[in-house]
Amino acid sequence: MPHILTQLHKAIPSFIFFHPRVSLSLSSFLLAANNFLLSPPALEDRETPVSFEMATTRMDLDGRPIKPITICMIGAGGFIGSHLCEKLMSETPHKVLALDVYNDKIKHLLEPDSLPWAGRIQFHRLNIKHDSRLEGLIKMADLTINLAAICTPADYNTRPLDTIYSNFIDALPVVKYCSENNKRLIHFSTCEVYGKTIQSFLPKDSPLRQDPAYYVLKEDTSPCIFGSIEKQRWSYACAKQLIERLVYAEGAENGLEFTIVRPFNWIGPRMDFIPGIDGPSEGVPRVLACFSNNLLRREPLKLVDGGQSQRTFVYIKDAIDAVLLMIENPDRANGHIFNVGNPNNEVTVRQLAEMMTKVYTKVSGEPALESPTIDVSSKEFYGEGYDDSDKRIPDMTIINKQLGWNPKTSLWDLLDSTLTYQHRTYAEAIRKAMVKPTAS
Numbered sequence: 454m455p456h457i458l459t460q461l462h463k464a465i466p467s468f469i470f471f472h473p474r475v476s477l478s479l480s481s482f483l484l485a486a487n488n489f490l491l492s493p494p495a496l497e498d499r500e501t502p503v504s505f506e507m508a509t510t511r512m513d514l515d516g517r518p519i520k521p522i523t524i525c526m527i528g529a530g531g532f533i534g535s536h537l538c539e540k541l542m543s544e545t546p547h548k549v550l551a552l553d554v555y556n557d558k559i560k561h562l563l564e565p566d567s568l569p570w571a572g573r574i575q576f577h578r579l580n581i582k583h584d585s586r587l588e589g590l591i592k593m594a595d596l597t598i599n600l601a602a603i604c605t606p607a608d609y610n611t612r613p614l615d616t617i618y619s620n621f622i623d624a625l626p627v628v629k630y631c632s633e634n635n636k637r638l639i640h641f642s643t644c645e646v647y648g649k650t651i652q653s654f655l656p657k658d659s660p661l662r663q664d665p666a667y668y669v670l671k672e673d674t675s676p677c678i679f680g681s682i683e684k685q686r687w688s689y690a691c692a693k694q695l696i697e698r699l700v701y702a703e704g705a706e707n708g709l710e711f712t713i714v715r716p717f718n719w720i721g722p723r724m725d726f727i728p729g730i731d732g733p734s735e736g737v738p739r740v741l742a743c744f745s746n747n748l749l750r751r752e753p754l755k756l757v758d759g760g761q762s763q764r765t766f767v768y769i770k771d772a773i774d775a776v777l778l779m780i781e782n783p784d785r786a787n788g789h790i791f792n793v794g795n796p797n798n799e800v801t802v803r804q805l806a807e808m809m810t811k812v813y814t815k816v817s818g819e820p821a822l823e824s825p826t827i828d829v830s831s832k833e834f835y836g837e838g839y840d841d842s843d844k845r846i847p848d849m850t851i852i853n854k855q856l857g858w859n860p861k862t863s864l865w866d867l868l869d870s871t872l873t874y875q876h877r878t879y880a881e882a883i884r885k886a887m888v889k890p891t892a893s
């Protein structure tokens with residue numbers, strides 16, 4: 454192992470870090486806070502890349518200067534990872550060792566070498582299932598963030614073994630290496646660990662159904678309620694729950710410094726794939742990409758079991774602000790489990806379909822279909838063993854108290870920017886793919 458580490462160290466160029474030497478005055482503190490709160494426009498919304506300049510000392514929530522750190526980010530090439538890398542490169546001095554099997558979603562951050570953050574992000578193509586470089590990379594970093602997972606519901610009941618291995622077995626060495634090497638870990642879990650609400654088991658006419666105590670999901674008091682074993686949908690939630698328990702136990706028994714994140718349906722650009730364009734034609738991504746695909750192809754949006762399930766959606770950029778607060782405020786984040794969602798953005802899936810149809814009509818200029826949705830059974834859509842969470846409203850008390858974080862973006866606004874991106878990125882490719890070759 455030591456010789457592998459030496460090679461890894463040699464492979465990494467020397468990094469130029471921003472060193473905060475500015476003495477703190479009230480005005481610089483206010484400016485830093487202001488810069489932090491007013492994020493610049495998203496990279497994908499910019500015509501040309503904006504030059505990167507760090508003019509002021511960045512401060513943590515307790516008024517201390519933030520020291521640059523090295524982050525080992527596993528699953529950095531995915532949806533959340535790509536947005537987190539973007540944020541870290543454009544607004545912070547931190548260095549990222551980006552680990553994934555794919556890098557398509559972060560290519561714009563890796564090339565060309567002339568980018569303002571060149572040298573602060575380094576991609577390592579590896580599969581954490583079987584790669585001896587993993588421990589060395591975790592050792593080289595101050596903090597590990599584990600995002601790697603199979604996390605699309607269409608896989609949970611059709612590939613339960615892969616799902617359980619990915620979300621539990623493959624995550625085990627990451628926890629172990631962090632614990633053994635005294636490295637801080639931010640582990641990505643899911644809101645799905647709550648499963649179903651207590652409300653869903655109450656009689657339909659029970660007045661208790663109106664009481665938030667029976668449906669708002671709280672990190673420290675809500676139970677985890679899953680369906681039977683034949684309902685393999687819960688393979689993912691159950692694996693995530695067990696890895697949460699393991700991380701928590703490593704904290705309690707061996708002093709691991711950890712934070713667990715439970716995302717509540719984060720959505721935005723670069724989420725999943727559009728079947729037949731940048732993913733398999735028969736693939737079933739999460740609902741945002743399913744509905745985007747239907748809208749782009751001018752097909753009715755498929756409502757599973759009537760689209761009655763409820764979700765709260767949060768804009769990826771709001772959620773990434775929360776993760777950055779966790780990264781830069783370890784004293785406030787360590788030892789905590791955080792819900793990260795937007796309780797104000799609750800809709801049924803049917804309402805989501807209706808809103809996406811309206812927004813897409815606006816951004817594309819194309820009229821909506823006469824019948825914009827179609828009902829489909831879960832068995833037909835997902836296969837045997839599917840089941841669903843009825844309602845997901847995050848309680849925000851803990852994240853509010855510890856990090857002062859609140860989501861900002863309404864569902865309409867986040868769909869507006871996301872569907873503008875989907876239309877700009879995919880409409881032409883879909884049009885070409887849909888033109889059938891004519892017989893000669």
Ligand SMILES: NC(=O)c1ccc[n+]([C@@H]2O[C@H](COP(=O)([O-])OP(=O)(O)OC[C@H]3O[C@@H](n4cnc5c(N)ncnc54)[C@H](O)[C@@H]3O)[C@@H](O)[C@H]2O)c1
Nearest residue numbers: 528530531532533553580581600601602604643716718719
């Ligand atoms: N997006 C959400 O709303 C949401 C909600 C709940 C939980 N989460 C959790 O957040 C994390 C990230 O989610 P996402 O939406 O970015 O998913 P994603 O699928 O876009 O990203 C996951 C990334 O992990 C990589 N990966 C998977 N297995 C790997 C392995 N063995 N080795 C190396 N890389 C591997 C994948 O290639 C992918 O790039 C996951 O743990 C997921 O369970 C996300």
Ligand SMILES: O=c1ccn([C@@H]2O[C@H](COP(=O)(O)OP(=O)(O)O[C@H]3OC[C@](O)(CO)[C@H]3O)[C@@H](O)[C@H]2O)c(=O)[nH]1
Nearest residue numbers: 604606643645718738739740743755756757762802841
């Ligand atoms: O074409 C479609 C696709 C889906 N639905 C229904 O929409 C609901 C939400 O589905 P989706 O976003 O795919 O996934 P879930 O919210 O159920 O689960 C995710 O939550 C967090 C995470 O852990 C990671 O993202 C994942 O497990 C659902 O009710 C579908 O049935 C539809 O009607 N039509």
